[in-house]
Amino acid sequence: MHAPNTTEQESPRPRGRPRREAARDEIVEATLALLADRGFQATTMDAIAARASVGKTTIYRRWDSKEELIADALGELRTEPSTSAATDLRAVLLEYLHDQERELADPLVGRLLPAILGELQTNPGFASAWEDRVVRPRRHAIVDVLSEALERGELRDGADPDVIADLLLGAPLLRLLFPVGLPAVPAHYAEQQLEAIWDGIAPVA
Amino acid sequence: MHAPNTTEQESPRPRGRPRREAARDEIVEATLALLADRGFQATTMDAIAARASVGKTTIYRRWDSKEELIADALGELRTEPSTSAATDLRAVLLEYLHDQERELADPLVGRLLPAILGELQTNPGFASAWEDRVVRPRRHAIVDVLSEALERGELRDGADPDVIADLLLGAPLLRLLFPVGLPAVPAHYAEQQLEAIWDGIAPVA
DNA sequence: GTATTACGATACTACACGTTATCGAAAAAA
DNA sequence: TTTTTTCGATAACGTGTAGTATCGTAATAC
Numbered sequence: 197m198h199a200p201n202t203t204e205q206e207s208p209r210p211r212g213r214p215r216r217e218a219a220r221d222e223i224v225e226a227t228l229a230l231l232a233d234r235g236f237q238a239t240t241m242d243a244i245a246a247r248a249s250v251g252k253t254t255i256y257r258r259w260d261s262k263e264e265l266i267a268d269a270l271g272e273l274r275t276e277p278s279t280s281a282a283t284d285l286r287a288v289l290l291e292y293l294h295d296q297e298r299e300l301a302d303p304l305v306g307r308l309l310p311a312i313l314g315e316l317q318t319n320p321g322f323a324s325a326w327e328d329r330v331v332r333p334r335r336h337a338i339v340d341v342l343s344e345a346l347e348r349g350e351l352r353d354g355a356d357p358d359v360i361a362d363l364l365l366g367a368p369l370l371r372l373l374f375p376v377g378l379p380a381v382p383a384h385y386a387e388q389q390l391e392a393i394w395d396g397i398a399p400v401a
Numbered sequence: 402m403h404a405p406n407t408t409e410q411e412s413p414r415p416r417g418r419p420r421r422e423a424a425r426d427e428i429v430e431a432t433l434a435l436l437a438d439r440g441f442q443a444t445t446m447d448a449i450a451a452r453a454s455v456g457k458t459t460i461y462r463r464w465d466s467k468e469e470l471i472a473d474a475l476g477e478l479r480t481e482p483s484t485s486a487a488t489d490l491r492a493v494l495l496e497y498l499h500d501q502e503r504e505l506a507d508p509l510v511g512r513l514l515p516a517i518l519g520e521l522q523t524n525p526g527f528a529s530a531w532e533d534r535v536v537r538p539r540r541h542a543i544v545d546v547l548s549e550a551l552e553r554g555e556l557r558d559g560a561d562p563d564v565i566a567d568l569l570l571g572a573p574l575l576r577l578l579f580p581v582g583l584p585a586v587p588a589h590y591a592e593q594q595l596e597a598i599w600d601g602i603a604p605v606a
Numbered sequence: 607g608t609a610t611t612a613c614g615a616t617a618c619t620a621c622a623c624g625t626t627a628t629c630g631a632a633a634a635a636a
Numbered sequence: 637t638t639t640t641t642t643c644g645a646t647a648a649c650g651t652g653t654a655g656t657a658t659c660g661t662a663a664t665a666c
Contacts, residue, residue: 212611213663219613235523240653251614252655262654307522313578314519317512318440331579358583359572359593366571367564369578373518374536378563388564396600417641418633424643445623456644457625467624 215257223248223255227269232307236315239266267325270312273305285341285350286394292338293364293386300372301381310373335361355397363393420462427453428460432474437512441520444471472530475517478510479534490546490555491599497543498569498591505577506586515578540566560602568598 226248230239241262245252259265282288300306316323342357351357367389368381431453435444446467450457464470487493505511521528547562556562572594573586 209665210611211609211665213613213665215612236519237523241655242653245614249614251616253615253657254613256655257612310518310522312519313515314441314517317515318442327579327581332581335579335581355597356593359590360597362572362575363568363594363597366573366575367567368571369575370567370571373521373574374532374540376532376537376540385564388561389568392560392565392568392601393598394601396597396602414635415641416635416639418635418643420642446625447623450644454644456646458645459643461625462642 219248219250219254220258223250223258223265224269224272226250227265228272228304228308231266231269231311232304236311263319263321266312267321270322270325271329273308273330285345286390288341289338289364290386290390292341293368293389296334296365297368297381297386300368306372306380313373335365338364349399352397352399360393360397364389424453424455424459425463428455428463428470429474429477431455432470433477433509433513436471436474436516437509441516468524468526472526475527475530476534478513479538490550491595493546494543494569495591495595497546498573498594501539501570502573502586502591505573511577511585514574518578540570543569554604557602557604565598565602569594 223244226244227239230243230247234243241252241255244265245255248255255265259268282291300309312322312326316326339357339361342351342355342360345351346355346357351360368385371378371380371385428449431449432444435448435452439448446457446460449470450460453460460470464473487496505514517527517531521531544562544566547556547560547565550556551560551562556565573590576583576585576590
């Protein structure tokens, strides 16, 4: 929007008091924290400012609207796909499931998700930001693993990587979103998941 | 709240102009329709009244608050568990999956779900209403089938009905909530799901 | 020093929306 | 006809909140 140095050019230092750059991250962090443990409604600009110990002026000097702030904040959720060292497909999948469950168990992600799901419906801007930055990377990570395994013959002929990804990712999500008295993610859940699927996707022996 | 006839007693007809009973269903229907295709935020009392061609007075004479109206409306989503005639476990599961997918594909349910997910987080009243009236019946239907099958030896020893239910129900949900360019529910999706699982849960031959 | 910009705090504006109140008309019982 | 209750429409009230304006202060360049 502003930012006079369009490239990496060293801007010669503007005139007045410089912005406190750290404030940006503090505001983003406060936004995510509020979304996670107070929900979407309670995440007001006043609440964000208070939690970040910052004046609203400081927020609006960096973002044009609440919408843009939240979209940016969601972008910070990117996680690196824990490059697994395992070679055995089953071990790789297991490790991946453990990563997913650990991430869902994290209050930040686990509670953020339901909080913004409704917003994704009606807000195309959110939807694409969320999809590009959060959903797609995670899904691609496992779909790629499965696709390569299929080509190497480590999956049953005719198996569909997308469907298998749905099964693996959808199950813990269901538990998270609809806790019907069941433990959120019990011990050895990943193992149980894989156990129930493996013989259906492994090559016929 | 009111309703003078606590039992089925024929009340002798009150004095003034009688209420138009059909209005209740029209209001409920308008509420669900708005939630589904406009989202939670756009579902205001004015919008509901307008869509139902009704005055707000008429709504507030039947419900004490918007919250109670929506809770009641969600209750209308109850579906009878299509009592399957099939006896073969795999056929029963397949039929169940088809039912689920048909329901999720229904714009009303399929779009209602994401619209209220956020609300479930912060609103305990909604959460329990939704859970009791929508989630629990559907989940129990399939968990019961699986549990009985397990007892009859039609499932592999050590299989966990809850985990299998997660896999079967979670996969289409994932597609619905996070459409990453994939078709919502492609043809033969249920068959593919079951194919990927069956050999992992069937008894060892 | 002066000028300029950022800072946090607070007040203010504008609007959306749940809820209540008020209206004249309609539908029933007495 | 009179009384009672519902009806749809509309206005009004109260609150919450996004966004703006203002103020005194701090940090930097000149």
